[in-house]
Amino acid sequence: MASRMLWASRAASHLRISVFHRGFSTVLKDLHYAESHEWVKVDGKSATVGITDHAQDHLGDVVYVELPDVGAEVKQGEGFGAVESVKASSEVYSPVSGKVVEVNEELKESPALVNSHPFESGWFIKVEMNDAGELKNLMKPEEYSKLCDEENSSH
């Protein structure tokens, strides 16, 4: 996972894009998190995927989201789409492996939902998971929270 990272996260945090006065990003319980700043919400075999509040905050105004087609295969740790802000273009990585069963069509017209509701209406894709065992490779909310704090305080 460490080999390829969402630049929104590390690089943008190196760009120190949202360090001051924004307060702390929200991290929701019951979700799993990837080091590259995607979240996944599991319901049986179905996994809903999006990017975190921390990631959207670092990216700034999201203006375009590129999503895969329904039916596409995604793999844990591999890119499945991209998110464009006014300032940057960033790849988004899938936190789980499986088949895309639904994509958030609303983001085509309203990409800013990623900024306003990153954990709700700003979701990206729904995946039918091949292997729920992969979830153990992801971070728990507390671990992810710590990662965000570290990134914010490292500059």
Added chain:
Amino acid sequence: MRGSLWQLGQSITRRLAQTDKKAVTRRYFASEADLKKTVLYDFHVAHGGKMVPFAGWSMPIQYKDSIMESTINCRENGSLFDVSHMCGLSLKGKDSVPFLEKLVIADVAGLAPGTGTLTVFTNEKGGAIDDSVITKVKDDHLYIVVNAGCRDKDLAHIEEHMKAFKAKGGDVSWHIHDERSLLALQGPLAAPVLQHLTKDDLSKLYFGEFRILDINGSICFLTRTGYTGEDGFEISVPSENAVDLAKAILEKSEGKVRLTGLGARDSLRLEAGLCLYGNDMEQHTTPVEAGLTWAIGKRRRADGGFLGAEVILKQLAEGPPVRRVGFISSGPPPRSHSEIQDEKGNNIGEITSGGFSPCLKKNIAMGYVKSGQHKVGTKHKILVRGKAYEGVITKMPFVPTKYYKPS
């Protein structure tokens, strides 16, 4: 300025991908310590500026406002930018004009005292060493502002030619204004706000004009120019007075003029169709290819006499092989190095800058295409992550400019 913010991000991403976290942290702090700071550094940080490395300087990419908000506010109200990383210099001596004319495409002799223009420093091949705003203060005093990222090479270039020129008896010397800081005040409120801080009548100072005057109690060099397409000024202020001037401008505007960072500055100049050196213009780009033919003085077109004139005059006569054009496109915003193809899928050029326009709410970009493919309204394809999207050649500026000119 070298490279866009996006490229900066990309290059950092690549670095990160190749190294472990500790090494990155060490390197990051090492380079951080080496960065130069303007006298406004603490002021930026106190106002929530997010500081990033840029051309060897630590500069604010944005403040509390988002880039979208900052860009729009500049056009509706006003923006204050710290551009002290740029390098101001004066050429003095009775032969300053003929000296500078060897290096740039402008008709410097034809400039009235107290006026200036955008110009290009060219190399022997007619390519651009840098773009720059030059002002004739008096016949024996020229004031020049060059890009931060080009400072070292520009100064070396000027110095080399100055030595040769002086060896032949020419009277010219320079002074680099490291004792001064540079603020850019842009937008519709720029003039009314600045008028509060000076007794000189700014309604008599038009776009491209220059004056030395008292602003907020210190002697400033004021140029009615900018990099946003809006009316506005660049103010060269003694560094010890720079923070006070910045505070006074913000206060007098009652909070409407906002501190604005490099992120919005890039969006604004792209909307105004202005080149970013290092992206849209490089060593191999001629002013004709870049669409800056207007900046080649009439007398200079006839007489030449600047570096690379042969190449440039030939291009003027025969047309350049490639031309800079604007695009409005669908899909994701194109970024620099996105490939441009014709309808049949043949490569015809490359995007050099692109992004989402906060004011137009659509993708805008500029790039170079082969001559003949450059007509306004032509539909091409722009490749983003392997997919082709439609891009229509569009006249620039994308957002109408509002320079203050005599009516």
